Amino acid sequence: MRSGKSLIVWCAVAAILGIALFLATKTGNKETTDGGGAFEIAFKKEGTLSFLSSENGDTLSVIDIEVADNNQRRARGLMYRKSLPADAGMLFIFDEEEIQGFWMKNTYIPLDMLFINAQHEIVTIHPNTTPLTEWNYASTHPALYVVEVNGGYCLKHRIGVGDKISFELEGR
Incomplete structure (x- = not known):
């Protein structure tokens, strides 16, 4: 038994x-x-993006990117994430070049938001945005792209308005 x-x-x-x-x-x-509403969403590399100096075209830095190129992915963005790798970010690709606006509701990490026109030129930067706020961070000029990186990234790499971006997407 x-x-x-x-x-x-x-x-x-x-x-x-x-x-x-x-x-x-x-x-x-x-x-x-984590029980508190924040998700641990793994970063998924979908391409690379270079920041280029407006003065001489030199590469200021290169990051791995996730891509938000449809309404669902753009709406979610980096919300609910608790972290983002140091040399990573999200590239938002819009259908039309126009004034774009973002907020930080349900976003747990401070971000630098870069608004970029159709000529790949940075037209607006909002550095170190405040997490969990509904403040509207908008572009000052029409933008076709937005890049979000960790807060302080632009200052650290001397990225400013007038600089440009270049990106390559994987598997597209």
């Missing part, structure tokens, strides 16, 4: 471990919550 109970216990333990393993692999690196 004792070996029968042991077999049942071992089967139950194996079943629990199997379920736990299944759930862990199903969740993968996509999204998990």
Whole structure:
């Protein structure tokens, strides 16, 4: 009788471990919550972006980028993220060049927001935006692209209005 109970216990333990393993692999690196509403969303490189000096065209810095090129991805942006790699960012690509506006509602990390026109020239920078606010950070001129990087990135790499961007997307 004792070996029968042991077999049942071992089967139950194996079943629990199997379920736990299944759930862990199903969740993968996509999204998990910390219980407070912030998600741990893994950064997914979809291309690279270079910041170029307006004075001489030299490369100021290069980042890996995720791309937000449809309404759903643009609406979500970097909301709910608790971190962003140091040399990474998000490139927003819009359908039309016009005044663009962003807010920081549900965004947990300070960001530098760069608004870029169709000629790939930076027309507006909002440095170190305040997390979790509904303040509208808008471009001062029409923009076709927006790049978000960690707060302080532009100051650290001496990126300013008038500088340009160049990007390459993977698998497109």
